[in-house]
Amino acid sequence: MNYQDIELLRFTTAGSVDDGKSTLIGRLLYDSKSIFQDQLDAVEASSKSKGFDYVDLSLLTDGLKSEREQGITIDVAYRYFATPMRKFIVADTPGHIQYTRNMVTGASTANLAIILIDARKGMLEQTHRHAFIASLLRIPHAIVCVNKMDLVDYSQKIYNTIVSDFKAFSSKLDIKDIQFIPISALAGDNVVNKSENMPWYKGSTMMYHLETVHISSDYNHVDCRFPIQSVIRPHTLEKQDFRGFAGRIDGGVFKEGDKVKILPSGFVSTIKTIELNGESITEAFAPMSVIMTLEDEIDISRGDMITRENNIPEIGQDIEVLVTWMNIKPLQVRTKVIIKHTTNECISMVTDLKYKVNINTLHRIEGIDNVEMNDIARISIRTSKPLFYDAYKKNRQTGSIIIIDEQTNETIGAGMII
Template structure:
């Protein structure tokens, strides 16, 4: 299996202000790529007629909950799946409202690409800045800015160029490396799947073509070898009584049979005896494959340990600095005790200090804050009860992220990016 073959799945998130047309865009992608069933299309056509529309309201394909439809808004993260002959896709459809920042963080945390919608009539809005900042904070490698509703500005190249210039001026302050712009009409289908006849002045690719061909193999860290152990496999059968395998997902680097490795936290070194994928032995494995490894020496290894290279180890520390998005209605304060989950390891921790909050609309720091409210993003210091084997989030999104858990309710209350 090549690295390219393993990266045929593209995860992307959609974000924009309320009524920018996210649901219609996703509906158009599903409809024009023939990824929906006939009965679904018929149901949407019937609903559109009942509402008195003279067109098929494709947004109804994605608004799953009746109550959401009645309010005219989408309020949770909805995952949609579709495929073309070139690639498989998972869409995280997140809400546009300010109070659902946590939902966008959830949906975008594993994304390779973010689609940010801008209404051609309105230009950049507060939510554009907010969502772009979150995409930058989460280190989403690719951003596509879809300037939607071009049909309502008479497909004007001048309007498109102004929005592109405004966005480029803003995004230059952010850590976003790959930004593409596509003028579209999700309602009419211009430049979504089919090239628009109304915008001959636009010569780049359609949105779907870009999604199918964007290069994502280099999005993963193939340099730093990181294998957090998820489970120790000891089959209790006579034929496999000596088998001891370590299962998990590779979160960085390339591992090969015969490689010398070190087990953290014990520091013991050994060599990889074999690597198995779906019961078959393979010579090498890389991020983000899930495999089972066997080692040449018997070492006491348990869930939460990490297999690495002796000459390339993550930092082992109990003091963490992280940017955190707080997701709980109860505010976070200094001295709060939490559980932190880092890769497959879970341990107790305490918030030492809230350093500052970020105003995600202006990007300014807000100092001297004593607590973090729900949907706030802030930099905090954490002390963990056990060493955490971490990399900086900007180097490795998997080993650089943490989840914060309430120790009493076991509810996820925050998501953090290690600095």
């Protein structure tokens, strides 16, 4: 298999403070031999200087010095590693309630969420919150890792209690595939290697599940969506008539000869060619980044979308959004913002604040006059030009928006279209 063709799995980790997220990721990197010798030497030396009689693998992922001194991770740390089976990008997100926005950022593109539970503590308020956010963001797969099993004598009874508690809570959520694995990140039980301490557990290790979980069906392959990122017109003699449309396919399957409709113009044409990395291909699907050419000369620019003639997205200027607010300054009605949606960008205004969600109890808080940092709320937005969108639950790519401050150009919110 060509290395370029190896599938990429994006996953996020979530857990309360001291649940062992950094140690778990360190263990994954260490046992899968994805770290350099000099990194390992530095971690071993650091562990020794702290008086530990073991290698503190959390040091492999706790990036910034100030974070390490506080003993907490306060931002989203992305780590990359690979095995012969798959490539991985892991987003290590903090557990505190005041960093809900960081968790949303790290989880927004994930195929899978690892939710850590300390075997000694069981289900906590933060466990509920992390599971709810994973469900809200439509992360298709979850692994619930019951960690620190070594500290409860690898008790099957304690593990079974936590599994049944989580199942009772998650029945209200929308995660289609949940796996439960008892582990010890510190000792390495069931992370990459099968544990000899828990013969009662018959399932796979965490690494095996990460390598084999089926993710190709996570994308919407039914509704064809191709937002145009740029128009390619090479100024060379042999390609003087070439006019290609580059972008990432956000849904569906496109083939040469397919009849397509271009939004917003409504013109119809046929796909002439599809190119991937300079080579001609006959079909392309989400999430491939390709260049398409059409049979007809049609005026198309960035922000336009190529779709199927009989299957177009919603088109409108009034959208309902579930937003995670990320700014210190609270959001209020009539706030002017910039909305980024696929490759489109436009000035918009917040027209209504419907309710906030209590992310620990899942209850709605009605009658609100502002949305504060880390709140999740349902709001209404009017855009200055029509967007071509789907509901987030139908398509995570065409159903998400980024909210940007008009003055500072700072990202101040992330939203899911309802």
